[in-house]
Amino acid sequence: MGRLDFVARRLLKSVAILLAIVVMNFLLIRLAPGDPASVIAGEAGAADEKFISQLREQFGLDKPLTTQLAIYVGGVVRFDLGWSYRNQRSVADMVGERLPATLLLTVTAFMLALGVGVGLGVLAATRVGTWADSLVTVAALGFYATPLFWVGLMAILLFSVNLGWVPAFGMQTLGVQMTGAARVLDVAHHLILPALTLAVFFVAIYARLTRASMLEVQDMDFVRTARAKGLAPARILRAHTLRNAILPVITFAGIQAGQLVGGSIVIETVFAWPGIGRLAFEALLQRDYNLLLGVFFLTSVMVIAFNLVTDLVYSLVDPRIEVGS
Amino acid sequence: MTEALLSVRGLTIDLPPGSDRPHAVEDISFDLFENEILCLVGESGSGKSLTAAAVMGLLPQPSVRPSAGQLLFEGRNLLELDEDEWRTLRGRRFGMIFQEPMTALNPVMRVSNQILEVLEAHGEPGGPERVMELLNAVNLPDPEHLKSAYPHHLSGGQRQRVMIAIALALRPTILIADEPTTALDVTTQAQILALIRQLQSERQMGVLFITHDFGVVAEIADRVAVMQHGRIVELGTKDQVLEHPRHDYTQRLIRAVPTLDPPERRPLDRVQTVLSVKGLGKTYRTQGGLFRPRRVVAAAKNVTLSIRKGETLGLVGESGSGKTTVGRCIIRLIDSDAGRIDFHGVDLNAFRGRALRPYRKRVQMIFQDPFGSLNPRHRVGEIISAGPIAFGTSKTEAMKRAQELLQLVGLDPTVVDRYPHEFSGGQRQRIGIARALALQPDLLIADEPVSALDVSVQAQVLDLLADIKRRLNLSMLFITHDLRVAAQVCDRVAVMYQGEIVEQGSTGELFRHPTHPYTRALLDSIPGRHWRARA
Numbered sequence: 001m002g003r004l005d006f007v008a009r010r011l012l013k014s015v016a017i018l019l020a021i022v023v024m025n026f027l028l029i030r031l032a033p034g035d036p037a038s039v040i041a042g043e044a045g046a047a048d049e050k051f052i053s054q055l056r057e058q059f060g061l062d063k064p065l066t067t068q069l070a071i072y073v074g075g076v077v078r079f080d081l082g083w084s085y086r087n088q089r090s091v092a093d094m095v096g097e098r099l100p101a102t103l104l105l106t107v108t109a110f111m112l113a114l115g116v117g118v119g120l121g122v123l124a125a126t127r128v129g130t131w132a133d134s135l136v137t138v139a140a141l142g143f144y145a146t147p148l149f150w151v152g153l154m155a156i157l158l159f160s161v162n163l164g165w166v167p168a169f170g171m172q173t174l175g176v177q178m179t180g181a182a183r184v185l186d187v188a189h190h191l192i193l194p195a196l197t198l199a200v201f202f203v204a205i206y207a208r209l210t211r212a213s214m215l216e217v218q219d220m221d222f223v224r225t226a227r228a229k230g231l232a233p234a235r236i237l238r239a240h241t242l243r244n245a246i247l248p249v250i251t252f253a254g255i256q257a258g259q260l261v262g263g264s265i266v267i268e269t270v271f272a273w274p275g276i277g278r279l280a281f282e283a284l285l286q287r288d289y290n291l292l293l294g295v296f297f298l299t300s301v302m303v304i305a306f307n308l309v310t311d312l313v314y315s316l317v318d319p320r321i322e323v324g325s
Numbered sequence: 326m327t328e329a330l331l332s333v334r335g336l337t338i339d340l341p342p343g344s345d346r347p348h349a350v351e352d353i354s355f356d357l358f359e360n361e362i363l364c365l366v367g368e369s370g371s372g373k374s375l376t377a378a379a380v381m382g383l384l385p386q387p388s389v390r391p392s393a394g395q396l397l398f399e400g401r402n403l404l405e406l407d408e409d410e411w412r413t414l415r416g417r418r419f420g421m422i423f424q425e426p427m428t429a430l431n432p433v434m435r436v437s438n439q440i441l442e443v444l445e446a447h448g449e450p451g452g453p454e455r456v457m458e459l460l461n462a463v464n465l466p467d468p469e470h471l472k473s474a475y476p477h478h479l480s481g482g483q484r485q486r487v488m489i490a491i492a493l494a495l496r497p498t499i500l501i502a503d504e505p506t507t508a509l510d511v512t513t514q515a516q517i518l519a520l521i522r523q524l525q526s527e528r529q530m531g532v533l534f535i536t537h538d539f540g541v542v543a544e545i546a547d548r549v550a551v552m553q554h555g556r557i558v559e560l561g562t563k564d565q566v567l568e569h570p571r572h573d574y575t576q577r578l579i580r581a582v583p584t585l586d587p588p589e590r591r592p593l594d595r596v597q598t599v600l601s602v603k604g605l606g607k608t609y610r611t612q613g614g615l616f617r618p619r620r621v622v623a624a625a626k627n628v629t630l631s632i633r634k635g636e637t638l639g640l641v642g643e644s645g646s647g648k649t650t651v652g653r654c655i656i657r658l659i660d661s662d663a664g665r666i667d668f669h670g671v672d673l674n675a676f677r678g679r680a681l682r683p684y685r686k687r688v689q690m691i692f693q694d695p696f697g698s699l700n701p702r703h704r705v706g707e708i709i710s711a712g713p714i715a716f717g718t719s720k721t722e723a724m725k726r727a728q729e730l731l732q733l734v735g736l737d738p739t740v741v742d743r744y745p746h747e748f749s750g751g752q753r754q755r756i757g758i759a760r761a762l763a764l765q766p767d768l769l770i771a772d773e774p775v776s777a778l779d780v781s782v783q784a785q786v787l788d789l790l791a792d793i794k795r796r797l798n799l800s801m802l803f804i805t806h807d808l809r810v811a812a813q814v815c816d817r818v819a820v821m822y823q824g825e826i827v828e829q830g831s832t833g834e835l836f837r838h839p840t841h842p843y844t845r846a847l848l849d850s851i852p853g854r855h856w857r858a859r860a
Contacts, residue, residue: 159641224423228383230411232412239442319433
């Protein structure tokens with residue numbers, strides 16, 4: 001019951017946070033110069049005042065800002081994310097279409113980063129001061145310091161262009177209709193490079209964090225108790241040291257979820273991955289207000305959901321956190 | 326006498342280069358026999374805990390390592406064992422209990438599994454049934470319910486019982502107890518000592534018991550080894566060591582233990598009252614939520630006390646009894662939510678913020694932790710002069726005064742330019758006292774001012790406090806859990822239990838004729854209460 005209460009409370013809070021985000025995004029976006037009407041008119045080569053104001057009227061941009069806001073928020077509350085005048089489609093349809101690709105990319109990258117990062121962190125912590133430790137530490141710092149898009153471009157050059165191991169862009173092989181297992185394998189093949197690239201930055205973070213946390217826990221009293229019991233080193237490492245050292249890593253992973261979604265925008269653009277990140281990039285260039293706000297809304301939902309899941313997982317792995325009580 | 330279970334011969338343990346001395350332990354020898362409790366007693370840094378760790382093969386190697394001597398157990402020298410051989414001994418033949426019950430158990434593993442683990446590691450059959458037996462053997466209430474409990478569900482005393490269950494799970498020949506009751510309240514300590522004593526004699530174990538507390542030694546030891554600077558300076562039966570100590574250091578240590586016999590005090594009935602607290606209350610509430618009830622803890626309930634000019638009132642009680650809350654309410658570090666705090670006839674509770682400032686300098690506090698309570702980035706001079714400067718004294722004047730104060734507390738005035746980490750615990754506490762005195766307060770609130778100090782240092786700091794109090798005619802609220810200290814320091818004593826003062830009276834009267842059952846229980850729990858340290 002306690003856990004259900006906790007989720008209910010958090011969901012209520014999340015709704016309030018989401019509304020605040022929606023309002024803020026709506027106002028911020030209006031601060032940027034240019035609007036959809038001017039962009040469309042400009043592209044049509046007919047940027048005269050009359051045409052632009054006609055478009056503005058059509059898009060509802062002539063109304064006072066507060067009215068526009070009220071209309072938009074009213075829509076969001078009814079799960080109506082508005083209409084993309086640019087693409088002449090419903091925003092909900094567009095982002096809904098792209099969401100699975102982004103989820104696939106970010107969740108895969110997240111798992112990879114956590115698994116590999118924690119593994120490397122443990123490796124380094126159990127071999128402090130050896131070459132393995134130094135290698136992990138230096139590599140982690142290197143990847144941490146390198147911009148994501150650069151890692152992506154270099155990975156394409158090396159693994160697709162030169163070695164030809166994996167495809168460089170897209171989510172599936174174009175022009176071939178595949179079904180069942182063949183399709184899954186094809187998508188997985190396309191996923192390797194973007195997911196690894198997105199993960200690499202976070203691997204670095206989790207590896208360093210795990211290493212530091214392991215070293216701290218190693219000196220704790222209960223690890224000494226475990227040794228005094230005559231336990232085998234592997235058992236001490238798994239059941240006592242790692243089990244406790246992982247806790248701050250999980251907390252941090254939740255906080256980093258937002259960055260992961262942000263990073264996916266860059267990766268999707270570099271690898272032409274058909275997700276909402278790329279959609280956001282395109283919408284931004286076109287000043288497609290509604291589409292951009294729709295993408296923002298969805299990413300906010302994702303980040304909040306990520307955090308909620310992390311908190312739930314945390315309460316499962318740390319019995320001291322009793323949610324809801 | 327029978328053959329020794331364990332013989333330590335000429336053991337020397339090296340410290341890493343750059344330490345204050347080359348050896349933590351130097352050429353010590355002793356025997357541990359079946360069915361006896363050998364107390365290894367000494368002050369911090371004497372090497373007693375490292376000796377215990379060495380016997381258990383748990384030295385933090387390679388920085389600290391045994392460099393000479395032998396640990397003989399069943400014909401083998403333990404110092405020659407490799408890690409795998411050690412592992413078969415630890416847990417099975419040697420059990421160990423540690424000081425901190427709060428941190429010695431894995432916080433994210435059920436306690437039953439932590440006991441089960443030691444059985445499984447040594448291939449012992451029995452499983453969950455054995456765990457239940459063990460939980461019963463250490464007198465834990467409701468073992469059935471405890472099976473699914475995590476350490477944070479348990480009190481300190483209960484956790485220590487779990488530790489004992491783990492240490493004794495495989496019926497070890499030798500039990501090593503490293504300050505097992507130091508972190509516990511006095512009533513809990515009495516229970517745990519009794520339990521260790523009972524299990525030791527049932528199982529005929531040899532127990533190596535590390536402690537700094539001569540009261541505990543008097544309570545539990547068969548034989549005693551006194552350690553100083555890594556050497557055993559005296560070794561003998563309890564009676565020999567406690568009643569007829571030969572070595573100068575042992576004599577000094579025993580002299581430093583405060584007696585439970587309060588000295589005669591001059592009556593202060595006609596002197597003016599400095600502080601009068603009436604009906605003070607403080608309740609902590611956790612924020613409730615939509616689906617969550619708020620939790621309410623009354624830390625102080627209807628507390629009434631008064632302190633006269635030149636008087637020391639002791640506020641004694643166990644952890645969580647509310648004594649620190651009362652102290653902090655009086656000095657207005659926290660706001661009370663009921664009652665009056667009359668200081669020289671003015672109710673401090675009537676003031677907020679700036680209006681309170683004139684009174685701030687007249688009530689000062691001495692804190693428990695000599696390490697945490699001084700800002701590590703400030704020089705001693707800055708620490709002491711900060712208060713007076715805040716109240717408008719010129720910097721040169723305040724510094725001059727700081728030097729005088731350092732002299733008053735027995736430190737060299739030239740140390741104003743040094744940082745807190747350059748001082749020992751006792752010296753830092755002197756700095757803390759100098760800081761509290763810098764504003765020339767009328768009332769000092771001393772919150773466990775000597776609890777973190779070794780017994781000989783504790784005696785010096787208590788002497789200093791008594792001397793200063795007399796010279797400056799200060800009033801003092803002395804918060805302590807240590808009834809021996811209270812007996813020596815306080816004119817009157819108030820006993821707190823669950824947020825309330827249950828009994829209050831002159832120290833002599835209260836120690837000789839306690840009326841409240843809790844006061845009696847508290848006095849009965851003092852380790853070594855029948856043993857009188859000679860003055």
